[in-house]
Amino acid sequence: MSNRAEKIIQAVQEAGVIGAGGGGFPTHAKLKAQVDTVIANGSECEPLLASEKNLLNQHAESVLEGLALAMEATGAKRGFVALKEHNRDAIQAVQKALSSGDGRIRIHRLENYYPAGDEFLTVYDVTGWVVPEGGLPLDVGVVVCNALTLSQVADAFHGKPVTERPVTVAGSVRKPAVVVAPIGTPYADLLAKAGGARHADDVLIDGGPMMGNLVADPRLGIARTTSGVLALPADHLIVRLKKTSIAQMVKRSKAACCQCFRCSDLCPRHLLGHNLHPHLAMRSLDYGLAEPSGHVTAAFLCSQCGVCELLACDAMLLSPRLVLAEYKKQLIARGIKNPHGRTKLSALAEISYRRIPVSTVLKKTGISEYAVETPFAGYLQAELVRVPLCRHAGAPAVARVKKGEKVKMGKAIAETPAGMLGAVCHASIAGTITAVNEDWIEISAK
Numbered sequence: 552m553s554n555r556a557e558k559i560i561q562a563v564q565e566a567g568v569i570g571a572g573g574g575g576f577p578t579h580a581k582l583k584a585q586v587d588t589v590i591a592n593g594s595e596c597e598p599l600l601a602s603e604k605n606l607l608n609q610h611a612e613s614v615l616e617g618l619a620l621a622m623e624a625t626g627a628k629r630g631f632v633a634l635k636e637h638n639r640d641a642i643q644a645v646q647k648a649l650s651s652g653d654g655r656i657r658i659h660r661l662e663n664y665y666p667a668g669d670e671f672l673t674v675y676d677v678t679g680w681v682v683p684e685g686g687l688p689l690d691v692g693v694v695v696c697n698a699l700t701l702s703q704v705a706d707a708f709h710g711k712p713v714t715e716r717p718v719t720v721a722g723s724v725r726k727p728a729v730v731v732a733p734i735g736t737p738y739a740d741l742l743a744k745a746g747g748a749r750h751a752d753d754v755l756i757d758g759g760p761m762m763g764n765l766v767a768d769p770r771l772g773i774a775r776t777t778s779g780v781l782a783l784p785a786d787h788l789i790v791r792l793k794k795t796s797i798a799q800m801v802k803r804s805k806a807a808c809c810q811c812f813r814c815s816d817l818c819p820r821h822l823l824g825h826n827l828h829p830h831l832a833m834r835s836l837d838y839g840l841a842e843p844s845g846h847v848t849a850a851f852l853c854s855q856c857g858v859c860e861l862l863a864c865d866a867m868l869l870s871p872r873l874v875l876a877e878y879k880k881q882l883i884a885r886g887i888k889n890p891h892g893r894t895k896l897s898a899l900a901e902i903s904y905r906r907i908p909v910s911t912v913l914k915k916t917g918i919s920e921y922a923v924e925t926p927f928a929g930y931l932q933a934e935l936v937r938v939p940l941c942r943h944a945g946a947p948a949v950a951r952v953k954k955g956e957k958v959k960m961g962k963a964i965a966e967t968p969a970g971m972l973g974a975v976c977h978a979s980i981a982g983t984i985t986a987v988n989e990d991w992i993e994i995s996a997k
């Protein structure tokens with residue numbers, strides 16, 4: 552590895568850059584690989600979210616600079632910016648920024664389907680290669696990074712740590728918008744910036760409607776992975792499904808799953824040729840985990856995209872996704888590792904015509920009314936932030952500051968212990984540390 556590649560990776564590590572699209576995998580670890588291709592993923596996998604589109608419209612040069620740095624670090628010969636074909640403004644902005652380039656970076660237009668933007672599907676759509684079962688894109692010589700992550704790679708190289716991010720605030724809010732907010736800004740402040748929720752009992756989701764998680768407390772702070780904050784009515788289908796416990800789902804599934812195998816027909820990982828058959832995982836509920844079959848251990852292959860619950864099983868409202876998540880949890884607790892690792896796979900022929908258009912996703916999930924323009928509403932000046940310490944892949948970061956200490960914006964305030972995979976956390980505003988615990992560090996600007 553060249554000195555410059557080492558310098559790029561070190562800058563990215565010190566800046567605390569992680570996958571901004573949801574996974575939170577530390578980017579410096581990704582960039583240590585030597586690969587053929589780097590893909591900047593600007594496709595915004597989830598409906599309603601527009602943070603990436605907004606970023607590319609405004610700062611395409613920064614994303615391309617980060618992509619070029621990632622290509623340099625990984626030795627990649629070619630780079631792609633993957634964008635949904637209907638995002639014409641973003642495509643134009645990238646085309647303009649590419650006009651003075653050397654031709655090694657190109658745009659790849661993706662269809663507007665769900666879950667376009669999933670890492671494995673992006674690799675398949677752009678290169679035609681299938682990531683092995685239980686593998687990573689780098690197993691086929693590809694690194695995929697979110698567009699925002701790459702912009703943060705460029706910032707890191709210029710000495711700027713990750714202290715803020717664009718967030719789409721949408722759903723049942725009065726003024727849906729994209730806002731740039733300091734990491735750790737309370738969800739409630741973002742909601743207020745979008746004019747507040749339409750109903751007093753609306754529920755908040757961190758992320759998109761399909762894969763996002765319910766926010767336990769609106770006073771908690773957003774993470775580097777918070778691409779969106781959605782408000783939805785408490786009785787909305789999506790909220791009801793996210794609130795269903797595994798015990799309730801198991802009971803309902805045993806009674807109601809008719810083994811129609813529609814969930815398998817539409818499962819994106821199944822369509823890529825992976826040995827994942829959610830309908831058979833549902834059938835296995837009757838047999839327990841005494842001898843976990845291949846259909847149960849296939850839980851390690853599930854991306855948790857939610858196609859099987861919200862789009863395939865829309866009549867019965869069952870959730871193979873939830874059942875597979877529970878299987879995986881129990882298998883890990885028993886020390887059972889992923890036994891699936893087939894390579895050299897071919898996607899099923901049906902993959903091209905079983906893709907679900909985003910317009911269908913909006914209708915089926917009852918969120919069409921929220922699919923509106925989300926203009927850029929500027930920067931949010933937070934008076935108080937709670938910077939999360941454990942919302943990235945790997946080990947949690949450990950606080951390096953104490954209550955009462957004064958910090959400048961950008962100071963490293965928590966680190967993962969040496970030798971462990973993780974990420975540095977930085978003060979996202981200047982102020983005084985007012986609370987420290989295992990989950991977050993609170994900073995008050997006063």
Ligand code: SF4
Pocket residue numbers: 807808809810811812813814815829830833863864867869870871
């Ligand atoms: S979970 Fe739903 S879609 Fe899947 S087999 Fe059962 S009834 Fe059919």
Ligand code: SF4
Pocket residue numbers: 814817818819820821827829852853854855856857858859860871872875
């Ligand atoms: S959540 Fe469902 S559809 Fe998505 S990968 Fe897992 S089993 Fe397949």
